[in-house]
Amino acid sequence: MSKVHVLFENEDWMPPLRAALDAKGLPYVEHALVDGHVDLSAVPPEGVFINRMSPSSHTRGHQGGVTFLQQYLHVLEAHGRRVINGSTAFSLEVSKVRQDLALSVAGIQTPRTLAVVGGPDRLKLAARTMDLPFITKDNQGGKGLGVRLFRDLAAFDAYVDGDEFVVGPDNVTLLQQYIAPRGSFITRVEIVDGVFQYAIKSSTEGGFELCPADACSIGDDFCPVGEDARFSLREEITAEDPLVAAYISMMRANNIDVAGIEFVEDADGQRYTYDINGTTNFNGDVERAHGLSGMTAIVELAERCLNELLVPA
Ligand SMILES: Nc1ncnc2c1ncn2[C@@H]1O[C@H](COP(=O)(O)OP(=O)(O)O)[C@@H](O)[C@H]1O
Ligand SMILES: [Mg+2]
Structure with missing residues (x-):
């Protein structure tokens, strides 16, 4: 029988989803993705996949989960598997640049935003084209990573020159109009x-x-x-x-x-x-x-997708 497959990295987020799946009585399998291998000649399991990969996985030492998932989504979609928040959605999940464009x-x-690749000098140059105040944030974000408010350039310069500034996993820092x-x-x-x-x-x-x-x-x-x-x-x-x-x-x-x-x-x-x-x-x-209950809505969507698999094409 086809199942729901939950692709995730952060155990802390799982209980509400498990509870909603259990309440509906849907059969499901959990796949904790941190690293691993995938045989490209193998056929992936039948069923419906829910993508719950966190864009802040790297803060728990699991950036490999993001990379693995990105590759695995290609495999799943090549085999026509239904993924809730598949590869296009996930490409936005890990890029605030893509979110802004969409x-x-x-x-x-959207607030005016610059995407900066490079070290302190590049950031300082870019900052001089922004009106104050502005904020910084990581392009691959989540949990407020790299979010800081700057009301003057001296404070910004000191920040990017100091130890507290750490560039995100994709090396892209955003400077954004503060609203x-x-x-x-x-x-x-x-x-x-x-x-x-x-x-x-x-x-x-x-x-x-x-x-x-x-x-x-x-x-x-x-x-x-x-x-x-x-x-x-x-x-x-x-x-x-x-x-x-x-x-x-x-x-x-x-x-x-x-x-x-x-x-x-x-x-x-x-x-x-x-x-x-x-x-x-x-x-x-x-x-x-x-x-x-948002999780119930997600599980009901998964249930509809499972039911569609039962209908002959
Ligand atoms: N352009 C902005 N103007 C004012 N506040 C902002 C702006 N961008 C972010 N914030 C504040 O910072 C928080 C975190 O930023 P956000 O872009 O949501 O990053 P994350 O993906 O880490 O949640 C927001 O919830 C909001 O309170
Ligand atoms: Mg946010």
């Missing part, structure tokens, strides 16, 4: 299979400074997971919101099945989108309080 193509406003958040919060919109689930807001008080993951008990990519009063449902954002509709068509255009998409509103109410999280985590407290 958003821009869809007509969604001061109106109301001191950012918003994250959860979408599964073209269906708006809900939006939450995350307070930036206490400093986004700079990583919403700082307060997260699990401590990973965005981390709206922790028990944290900073997260609440943003009820006025609905499926009818034009930005949500634009997100859904952007996801369709890029074969993204699952994403939590973040935007920040400036003082004039302009909305800037800056992060697409395919390996989205859901806030348990907010979900319990409002009877929501």
Whole structure:
């Protein structure tokens, strides 16, 4: 019988997905991908694959998981396997450059961003073409990696010359227009299979400074997971919101099945989108309080995909 195959790296994120799979009674197999080998002449298992590989794997010593998964997705897709968040989605997951381009193509406003390859001198040159304040972040991000706010160039120069600055695994650092958040919060919109689930807001008080993951008990990519009063449902954002509709068509255009998409509103109410999280985590407290379950939506998608395998082509 065909099964659900979960491809993952971070054990900490697995319990909610396991619980949702168990609740549905779907047969599943877990594949912890850190390294390994794949026989290119072998036929991959039947079934539906859920990609839960974290773009911050390298912070747990598992960048090999990202590389392995990228190659394995080619194998799976060559054999026609259905992957939830397959190779196109994953190419965005590990590149905020690609996220920005996909958003821009869809007509969604993004902060001005420079992608910089090179050491301190290159970064300093690039910084001099940015308006202040700006922020830095890793291109292959998650959990606020490399996110810093700079209000003056002297502080930036000292940072890139110092020990704290560490370039990300792909050697790309972004310099990005800082959008001061109106109301001191950012918003994250959860979408599964073209269906708006809900939006939450995350307070930036206490400093986004700079990583919403700082307060997260699990401590990973965005981390709206922790028990944290900073997260609440943003009820006025609905499926009818034009930005949500634009997100859904952007996801369709890029074969993204699952994403939590973040935007920040400036003082004039302009909305800037800056992060697409395919390996989205859901806030348990907010979900319990409002009877929501993003993981159930993911599992229901997997179930629909499994059922499609039963129908003769
Ligand atoms: N351009 C920006 N303007 C203002 N705040 C930002 C901007 N980009 C990121 N942030 C803040 O930094 C946090 C982490 O940045 P993000 O791009 O989401 O990286 P990650 O992929 O590591 O989550 C965001 O949740 C937000 O609070
Ligand atoms: Mg984020």
